[in-house]
Amino acid sequence: MQIPISQLRLAAARFALDRALVVALLLGPVIGALLAFGAIAAQDAANVITIDNFTFSPKALTVAVGTTIKWVNHDDIPHTVVEKQTTFRSKVLDTDESYSYTFTSAGTFDYFCGLHPHMVGQIIAK
Ligand SMILES: [Cu+2]
Numbered sequence: 001m002q003i004p005i006s007q008l009r010l011a012a013a014r015f016a017l018d019r020a021l022v023v024a025l026l027l028g029p030v031i032g033a034l035l036a037f038g039a040i041a042a043q044d045a046a047n048v049i050t051i052d053n054f055t056f057s058p059k060a061l062t063v064a065v066g067t068t069i070k071w072v073n074h075d076d077i078p079h080t081v082v083e084k085q086t087t088f089r090s091k092v093l094d095t096d097e098s099y100s101y102t103f104t105s106a107g108t109f110d111y112f113c114g115l116h117p118h119m120v121g122q123i124i125a126k
Pocket residue numbers: 078079080113114115116119
């Protein structure tokens with residue numbers, strides 16, 4: 001019995017397509033997970049305010065309502081994060097301790113360190 005060449009080619013093409021589909025199906029979730037992880041990592045980095053040498057950095061930050069900001073104290077000295085109208089207020093943060101607050105409403109939030117009031121920062125949520 002003889003199989004025409006054209007039919008063999010068709011079978012080979014179908015096999016290649018199946019393999020491509022299987023690879024795509026296997027890799028899809030992996031790529032999706034990597035993209036999601038990258039997005040989360042990028043978001044985290046953007047929403048961290050460090051305290052270094054008696055300075056909030058970045059000093060001013062504009063974020064979308066719903067964003068969580070995390071302050072991390074890198075000084076050897078304790079600091080706090082206190083909003084002027086006491087919308088939020090951290091406990092005393094020792095070295096490498098952090099405080100997080102989620103901005104659930106729009107507004108301009110001026111804050112300072114309760115222990116060193118010359119240390120100031122601002123968050124604008126909109
Ligand atoms: Cu301080």
